[in-house]
Amino acid sequence: MSLLPDVDVRDPDALADALRTHGACRLQGFPGDAASAALRTDLLRLREDLPFVPASVGRGTGLAHHAATRGDATLWLDDPRAGLAAADYLGALGALCVALNRRLFQGLDHVEAHYAAYPAGARYTRHRDRFRDDDARVVSLVTYLNPGWGLDDGGALRLALDAGDVDVAPTSGSVCFLSELEHEVLPSTHARYSIAAWLRRRPARN
Ligand SMILES: O=C(O)CCC(=O)C(=O)O
Numbered sequence: 522m523s524l525l526p527d528v529d530v531r532d533p534d535a536l537a538d539a540l541r542t543h544g545a546c547r548l549q550g551f552p553g554d555a556a557s558a559a560l561r562t563d564l565l566r567l568r569e570d571l572p573f574v575p576a577s578v579g580r581g582t583g584l585a586h587h588a589a590t591r592g593d594a595t596l597w598l599d600d601p602r603a604g605l606a607a608a609d610y611l612g613a614l615g616a617l618c619v620a621l622n623r624r625l626f627q628g629l630d631h632v633e634a635h636y637a638a639y640p641a642g643a644r645y646t647r648h649r650d651r652f653r654d655d656d657a658r659v660v661s662l663v664t665y666l667n668p669g670w671g672l673d674d675g676g677a678l679r680l681a682l683d684a685g686d687v688d689v690a691p692t693s694g695s696v697c698f699l700s701e702l703e704h705e706v707l708p709s710t711h712a713r714y715s716i717a718a719w720l721r722r723r724p725a726r727n
């Protein structure tokens with residue numbers, strides 16, 4: 522049996538329960554096949570037209586760019602150039618945030634998300650999304666936009682659950698986990714596309 526439970530996005534009680542019990546789950550139906558296809562189309566188009574920014578690690582004065590630690594390039598979904606699919610995604614994420622806030626994580630009141638493009642060979646070494654000096658990120662959600670991704674293509678998300686490490690192939694659909702959980706992105710054989718999103722306690726971004 523997989524260590525990661527499958528939860529339907531229409532059942533926020535089950536989602537809250539899975540996060541409480543396991544710390545992570547796959548999220549079925551989010552954002553849906555049509556939305557995923559539109560997001561991938563937009564991401565690929567935006568990659569051509571817009572400079573994605575090499576991602577940084579840390580925050581505030583500790584912010585730094587280390588390609589060996591983190592090799593993706595990103596574009597925030599609330600950027601006015603990000604397009605309609607991005608706006609719809611943020612709307613769906615906001616609804617999920619409200620639903621979870623009612624059940625488990627009181628004080629969740631803001632979402633943030635960025636497109637991420639990892640070139641072949643790029644990785645994101647083991648980290649937490651919740652910073653030592655800023656605990657605003659409570660729940661992390663990653664949506665994969667790589668239909669046809671194969672078992673040999675690498676690029677798994679490795680989640681350090683209490684029950685042991687679990688690898689998630691970055692093909693399609695979404696995975697949701699507590700932002701305090703350690704995780705990493707393993708290098709892949711070719712470009713890997715995704716959206717990384719967070720449900721937050723406060724609106725500030727660094
Ligand atoms: O793309 C993934 O699987 C995870 C990305 C991640 O850990 C992050 O952006 O913080």
Ligand SMILES: [Fe+2]
Pocket residue numbers: 648649650661704
């Ligand atoms: Fe992360």
